[in-house]
Amino acid sequence: MLSSGAPPDWxxxxxxLPRPSDRLPGSSMAxxxxxxxxxxDIAMVAHPSVSLFIDLSETAGLVHHTRGQRRRGSFVAGxxxxxxxxxxxxxxxLQIRLDPAAAAAALxxxxxxxxxxxxxxxxxxxDAARAEDRLRATASWNERFTIMRDILGxxxxxxxRVAPEVAFAxxxxxxxxxxxxxxxxxxxxxxxxxxxxxxxxxQLGITPKRAARLVRFDHAARLLAAGHTAADVAAESxxxxxxxxxxxxxxxxxxxxxxxxxxxWLAIDDVVWPGSSPSRSPVPLPLAQR
Numbered sequence: 001m002l003s004s005g006a007p008p009d010w011x012x013x014x015x016x017l018p019r020p021s022d023r024l025p026g027s028s029m030a031x032x033x034x035x036x037x038x039x040x041d042i043a044m045v046a047h048p049s050v051s052l053f054i055d056l057s058e059t060a061g062l063v064h065h066t067r068g069q070r071r072r073g074s075f076v077a078g079x080x081x082x083x084x085x086x087x088x089x090x091x092x093x094l095q096i097r098l099d100p101a102a103a104a105a106a107l108x109x110x111x112x113x114x115x116x117x118x119x120x121x122x123x124x125x126x127d128a129a130r131a132e133d134r135l136r137a138t139a140s141w142n143e144r145f146t147i148m149r150d151i152l153g154x155x156x157x158x159x160x161r162v163a164p165e166v167a168f169a170x171x172x173x174x175x176x177x178x179x180x181x182x183x184x185x186x187x188x189x190x191x192x193x194x195x196x197x198x199x200x201x202x203q204l205g206i207t208p209k210r211a212a213r214l215v216r217f218d219h220a221a222r223l224l225a226a227g228h229t230a231a232d233v234a235a236e237s238x239x240x241x242x243x244x245x246x247x248x249x250x251x252x253x254x255x256x257x258x259x260x261x262x263x264x265w266l267a268i269d270d271v272v273w274p275g276s277s278p279s280r281s282p283v284p285l286p287l288a289q290r
Contacts, residue, residue, distance in 0.1 A: 013032055013033065013034050014032070014033040015030060015031070015032060016030065016031035016032075016033070016141035016142075016145075017029075017030055017031075018141075018142075018145035018149070019142065019145070022142070022145040022146050022148075022149045023149070024102075024149055024152055024153060024156070025102070026098060026099045026101060026102030027096060027097065027098050027099070027102055027106075027152060028096070028097045029094065029095065029096050029097075029145055029148060029149075030094075030095050031092070031093070031094050031095075031141045031144060031145070032092065032093045032094075032095065033091065033092045034091060034092070044077065044081060044084040044086060046079070046080050046081070046214055046217065046218075046252045046253070047097070047218060048079070048099070048100075048174065048211070048214050048215045048218050049079075049097040049098055049099055049100070049103075050076065050077070050078055050079060050097070050098045050099075050100060050103035050107065050110060050113060051076070051077045051095060051096065051097050051098075052074070052075075052076050052094075052095065052096040052098070052120065053074060053075055053076075053077070053086065053093060053094075053095055054074045054093065054094040054095075054096070054120065054131070054132060054135060054148075055072075055073050055074045055093060055132070056091070056092035056093060056094060056132070056135055056136050056144075057091040057092055057093070058091060061091055062074065062075075062086065062087075062093060063086065063087060064084060064086040064117060065084070065086075066081065066082060066084045066117040067082065071119060073119060073120070073121075074119065074120040074121075074128060074132060075117055075118060075119050075120055076107065076113060076117070076118055076119075076120055076123050077117050078110065078112075078113030078114045078115060078116045078117070078118075078205065079100060079110070079113070079114050079115070079204075079205060079206055079214070080114060080115050080206070080214070081115065081116070081117050082115055082117075084117050094135065094144060094148065096148065096152070098152075099170065099174070100170060100204040100205065100206070100211075101161065101162045101166065101167045101170050101203075101204065102156065104161070104162050104203060104204065105155065105156045105159040105160070105161050105162075106152050106155045106156055106159075107123050107124075107155075108123070108159060109123075109205075110203070110204050110205045111201075111202065111203070111204070111205035112205070113205065114205030114206055127151075131147075131148075131151055134147050135147055135148070162203040162204065163199060163203060165189040165190075165191060165196070165199070166196075166199055166200050166203050166204065168188070168189060169185045169188075169189055169196060169200060169208060170200075170204065170211065172185055172188065173185070173208065173211050173212050173215050174215055176212075176215075177215060177216060177219040177237070177238075178211075178212040178213060178214070178215035178216025178217070178218075178219060178237075178238075179212070179216060179237075179238045180212060182196065182197065182208045182209050182212070185208055196208060197209075213248065213252075214252065216237055216238060216239075216248070217248050217249065217251075217252040217253075219237055220233050220234075220236075220237040220239070220245060220248070220249065220257075221249065221252075221253065221260050223236060223237065224249075224257055224260045224261040225260065225261060227261070230242050230245060230246075230257045230258070230261075233245060233257070242257075245257060
């Protein structure tokens with residue numbers, strides 16, 4: 001999710017989406033081309049995915065700030081990345097969202113990335129630079145998506161995946177919009193609550209309870225951005241009351257529900273991440289499929 005610091009002028013941004021053939025289970029991609037190298041400053045908040053940001057600018061245009069550190073270039077934001085701002089004079093950027101189960105295989109870990117933001121090179125080593133070079137060598141977004149699908153596909157097939165019970169539990173958390181009880185999850189996979197929590201955290205870097213809170217917050221934030229009232233969102237998302245909603249939104253986003261509802265960072269999700277948001281009129285961004 002993105003919230004505005006100095007928000008980009010979306011009228012100057014082309015957004016490219018992959019063809020269905022370039023999509024992998026557990027992942028989604030989008031390409032961004034900013035047609036004017038104006039400085040962009042965007043704040044990120046928690047989202048139930050691990051995000052890769054690959055800088056495809058001619059020079060290192062992508063900058064990220066977290067915990068007092070300022071770095072340039074491609075990076076990975078784990079679950080619950082904390083205080084993170086990204087931007088710079090970015091010409092082109094490829095963003096990939098991985099669910100934690102897919103990220104564990106594609107990146108080799110999720111536990112070390114939880115709450116962290118690290119340069120892509122620290123995760124992929126020399127493969128990061130090789131991937132960037134291949135992606136920069138073509139200006140076609142369709143070719144770039146195919147390249148990244150192949151890279152991710154090879155990494156997913158070369159590494160052991162998380163336990164089927166853990167992957168199933170994550171899917172249940174997402175499909176229930178975070179409203180499933182850990183006890184019920186444990187019953188469904190045939191494990192004790194203690195075992196499920198231990199294995200889930202060891203493989204995904206977050207407890208099932210925390211994962212459910214994160215997913216429920218994400219659903220609530222999207223409803224707020226879609227124009228629903230805080231009272232309706234609290235009821236729809238399973239919060240005890242508006243005060244409970246306020247505390248959770250403040251905890252995950254650092255903002256009040258009113259601020260979240262007005263922030264632009266979810267307004268384009270219907271276009272950039274189809275199917276991720278409640279129904280609303282999408283922002284009319286130009287789509288590039290070149």
